[in-house]
Amino acid sequence: MDDKRNLIAAILLSVAILLGWNFVAEKFFPTPAKPDVTTTVAGTDANGAPAATPQGQPSGLPTPPAQVAPTAKATVPVEAALAADNRVAIETPALSGSINLVGARIDDITLTRYRQTIEKNAPPVRLFAPANTKAAYFASVGWSAQGIEVPGPASVWTASGAKLTPTTPVTLNWANPTGQTFRIEYSIDANYLITAKQTIANTGAAPVTVSSYALIDRLGKPTDPHEQDSWTIHVGPTGYLGGKSVFDVDYKDLDKDGAVKYDSAAWLGFTDKYWLAAIIPAKGERVTASMSAPAPDNYQTLFARDFRQIAPGTQVTTTSRIFAGAKEVRTLSAYQDDQGITRLSNAIDWGWFEFFAVPIFKLLDWLFRQIGNFGVAIMVLTLIIRGAMFPIAQRQFHSMAQMRLVQPKMKALQERFKDDKPKMQQELMKLYKDEKINPLAGCLPIVIQIPIFYALYKVLMLTIEMRHQPFALWIKDLSAPDPLHFLNLFGLLPFTPPSLLALGPLALMLGITMFLQFRLNPQATDPVQQQVFKIMPWLFMFIMAPFAAGLLLYWITNNVLSIAQQQWMYRKFPQLRTAVAK
Structure with missing residues (x-):
């Protein structure tokens, strides 16, 4: 009789473990996606319908720039959007794409070393896409000012060259009617780091007060259940902010609270399971930062510098960096050590056992x-x-x-x-x-x-x-x-x-x-x-x-x-x- 009771107890215990494991595994050990279902990297609207198109205008800035509300537009295929714009090509051993001269946005990045599926002829992974597409995702730099016109999302820039490569930087120029000229000098390395030197020259008769910023704008979030934020894998807004790595803010938090602000930033952006888009101020530079949701299903991370006065006949240059690529351990560690980007390697959420997982890797x-x-x-x-x-x-x-x-x-x-x-x-x-x-x-x-x-x-x-x-x-x-x-x-x-x-x-x-x-x-x-x-x-x-x-x-x-x-x-x-x- 005792043996039968023991056997029944063992069977019931086993069944409880087997059924309960599904709940535990989904929460703590999400299983990977199948290799043949990935079709895109950037998020899309959950219903596949057009959402409010991100305009790339700063939102949630610590300093108060002019706000332009996003407007709903009909979405178009990525290929059609790219063909319709005047662009400067980007070409490196690791990625290809282009800079949109309308708004000076980096909104076209594909990672040539990685394919969307395991199929031999699968297309490369797309990270950035233009604003009027379903998977809109881009980075840009700009200025906020008091009393003068500054370049915005609809401004058309002129370029000094036709292609940005590791050996050929490209400079974009734009001027307003009151004597201020704006310049962005883009350069790129052989991997995933883009450097943007922003210069404003005041040739007018009066001083102007200006602040510069950098942002990443993203429409939608990952819809694949295996690409969602979980207890063991962080997907969403992240960065090294306020002196610590941030893994506790997700898309739902931004939907609920609107914006989260920080008084310092080494870098911030959006992380997917394998990919990262991040904006990085110059080493040791004082900036304030925010993560926000300026419109439904539209997310933004940005940092801004304090307003400063520029006297007539002078100019001010600031440097911002943009990471857009794969979270390769060696590459992130090299940027962390050589470029002084604090804890960029934490874009990979190693978790509690980092001290053990990194040596294992x-x-x-x-x-x-x-x-x-x-x-x-x-x-x-x-x-x-x-x-x-x-x-x-x-x-x-x-x-x-x-x-x-x-x-x-x-x-x-x-x-x-x-x-x-x-x-x-x-x-x-x-x-x-x-x-x-x-x-x-x-x-x-x-x-x-x-x-x-x-x-x-x-x-x-x-x-x-x-x-x-x-x-x-x-x-x-x-x-x-x-x-x-x-x-x-x-x-x-x-x-x-x-x-x-x-x-x-x-x-x-x-x-x-x-x-x-x-x-x-x-x-x-x-x-x-x-x-x-x-x-x-x-x-x-x-x-x-x-x-x-x-x-x-x-x-x-x-x-x-x-x-x-x-x-x-x-x-x-x-x-x-x-x-x-x-």
């Missing part, structure tokens, strides 16, 4: 550069981790076998002092000491594995270096789930199983290797524990199925190495096998 990335295959690199990383943990695992297994040997003595003590719990604990501790057993030794490897697993999860989910990386056979993207499913006969049936039933070959291998590993472990004496351990491999098979293929590959490799280690332990210490048999 660096080791994995180094292994990949040596081997050339990220899947093999993950397997070698697992081997290195298992090798480092071998002494601990050896003590764990030895302790488990010793615990099994002293079970009869433990049972006797429990029966003898069942009415005196403190005395029973005292005698058990004495027994552990006499037999040289550490009861916590079996838990230590599991505790150590938790940060390793979480760090690898973050690396697979967040780092663009893992995006679209193939392994072998059917695994074309290690950052995405196993694309094969038993339930739809590996794609022969035209439907995608729900995540709970999305079992593929990798998940099955995980369940089998975990089952074999548990069979080699010394068996628990408690019947409930025995039943739980029998069910757990198949439970984890379902739980882990929707996770990134690279994560399952790590776990399967870890299980295989554990089995090999246990077999080696049995051969080296035959008494352990005897203890398990008994």
